[in-house]
Amino acid sequence: MKYKVIRNEKYDFIGQSYATSYPNLHKYPATMIPQIGIELFKELDINKGKLLDPYCGSGSSFTIGLDRGLNEMYGFDINPLAVLISRTKFTKLDIEKVKLIRQRLRNKVYEFVKNEENVNGIEIPQHYNIDFWFSKPVLQNLSIIKHFVDKIEVNMRRIFLVPLSESIRECSYTRNHEFKLYRIKPEELIQFNPDVFSVYFDKLNKVIDIYERYYLPKINGAKIDISYSKFPKKENEFDVVLTSPPYGDSFTTVAYGQFSMFSNQWFGVKYARQIDNLLMGGSTVKENYPNSLITEYINEVGKQSKKRALEVSSFYFDLDKSIKDVANSIKKGGKAIYVVGNRRVKDVQLPTDQFVAEKFEQNGFKHLFTYERLLGNKAMPSQNSPSNKTGQRKGTMTKEYIVVCEK
Numbered sequence: 001m002k003y004k005v006i007r008n009e010k011y012d013f014i015g016q017s018y019a020t021s022y023p024n025l026h027k028y029p030a031t032m033i034p035q036i037g038i039e040l041f042k043e044l045d046i047n048k049g050k051l052l053d054p055y056c057g058s059g060s061s062f063t064i065g066l067d068r069g070l071n072e073m074y075g076f077d078i079n080p081l082a083v084l085i086s087r088t089k090f091t092k093l094d095i096e097k098v099k100l101i102r103q104r105l106r107n108k109v110y111e112f113v114k115n116e117e118n119v120n121g122i123e124i125p126q127h128y129n130i131d132f133w134f135s136k137p138v139l140q141n142l143s144i145i146k147h148f149v150d151k152i153e154v155n156m157r158r159i160f161l162v163p164l165s166e167s168i169r170e171c172s173y174t175r176n177h178e179f180k181l182y183r184i185k186p187e188e189l190i191q192f193n194p195d196v197f198s199v200y201f202d203k204l205n206k207v208i209d210i211y212e213r214y215y216l217p218k219i220n221g222a223k224i225d226i227s228y229s230k231f232p233k234k235e236n237e238f239d240v241v242l243t244s245p246p247y248g249d250s251f252t253t254v255a256y257g258q259f260s261m262f263s264n265q266w267f268g269v270k271y272a273r274q275i276d277n278l279l280m281g282g283s284t285v286k287e288n289y290p291n292s293l294i295t296e297y298i299n300e301v302g303k304q305s306k307k308r309a310l311e312v313s314s315f316y317f318d319l320d321k322s323i324k325d326v327a328n329s330i331k332k333g334g335k336a337i338y339v340v341g342n343r344r345v346k347d348v349q350l351p352t353d354q355f356v357a358e359k360f361e362q363n364g365f366k367h368l369f370t371y372e373r374l375l376g377n378k379a380m381p382s383q384n385s386p387s388n389k390t391g392q393r394k395g396t397m398t399k400e401y402i403v404v405c406e407k
């Protein structure tokens with residue numbers, strides 16, 4: 001192994017989960033537990049400066065930045081649901097006003113449904129295949145909530161949309177506990193009759209409670225700017241980059257787009273069905289990734305399947321390009337911290353940690369160290385199972401690597 005890996009038990013955080021220190025406002029696949037970054041920032045003595053997360057997901061990097069006293073943070077993600085969750089966590093709201101709006105929303109919804117004509121007249125969204133995934137009463141009730149939530153002023157609206165997003169999924173015919181979309185069995189379907197309003201208002205209470213207890217007290221004057229987009233080019237701007245990029249393309253690792261599809265559709269995102277194609281590794285290339293320490297591993301995959309080797313290559317082409325841009329955007333003396341997994345394809349374990357260190361070194365950085373940690377607690381599906389089922393791991397992704405480089 002070219003870039004040294006140190007097994008570091010301190011970073012296993014045995015018995016701890018994301019929820020131990022900062023519960024998430026909404027389920028999200030492959031979240032990074034904030035404890036990792038908090039510990040590492042302490043170790044590296046990072047407590048000021050500008051932070052970037054080019055793959056920010058549900059925003060654990062900003063939790064870390066706030067905890068460590070950073071005052072300027074920037075995040076990017078092309079999944080609108082991720083941006084919604086992150087923005088909700090880090091937008092300062094008047095909590096008493098939130099609670100008042102919650103009360104009014106409840107009253108309005110329950111008042112509205114007293115009249116059957118109202119319910120039958122509510123406009124229902126017309127997304128592709130919507131009747132396959134939702135029963136008519138569920139569609140009506142979700143539409144009623146959305147109708148009233150949409151009237152709330154935009155900054156305030158997000159905290160009401162987050163529980164609506166989870167309710168949409170939970171009240172659909174989708175099997176729970178999986179990130180990809182699978183319909184429940186026909187015999188379960190007949191009995192499936194969720195109480196949409198209870199589901200929503202229970203979730204709303206939880207979201208408000210978590211926001212008030214865990215996030216609001218940490219929001220100080222720090223600037224946290226989160227955008228729906230790929231990371232655009234910048235020069236010498238950031239002091240530290242902390243990120244956990246995807247482990248591979250969305251089709252064969254974590255289907256972020258599919259996981260988020262209903263919410264994105266309901267919230268009016270036009271490209272909701274195309275997100276997995278837009279994410280890293282989403283478009284195919286015509287040659288294997290060349291001239292890198294990863295190349296021999298990809299060629300090994302290619303001996304078994306040329307197609308898989310090209311799919312894998314497309315991910316590394318994208319990661320290469322992204323690292324170039326990220327490297328450029330970091331100031332001299334700044335640090336890049338990437339938390340990655342080495343997934344297995346066709347029984348070949350792909351050393352992404354080595355690839356990340358190699359690419360940063362080629363872009364003017366020095367590899368400082370890589371820590372190996374056990375991945376006991378990460379809420380994520382199997383990295384090598386196309387079904388994306390939770391907990392169905394073949395023991396290939398039980399470790400994670402924290403790669404640290406300096407410019």
Ligand SMILES: C[S@@+](CC[C@H](N)C(=O)[O-])C[C@H]1O[C@@H](n2cnc3c(N)ncnc32)[C@H](O)[C@@H]1O
Nearest residue numbers: 031032055057058059060077078079246279280
């Ligand atoms: C491992 S997750 C990040 C999880 C995050 N650290 C958290 O705790 O929630 C990777 C994220 O990268 C995003 N992503 C994938 N390709 C991207 C791209 N080209 N540009 C921006 N974001 C991308 C996905 O939507 C996903 O949210």
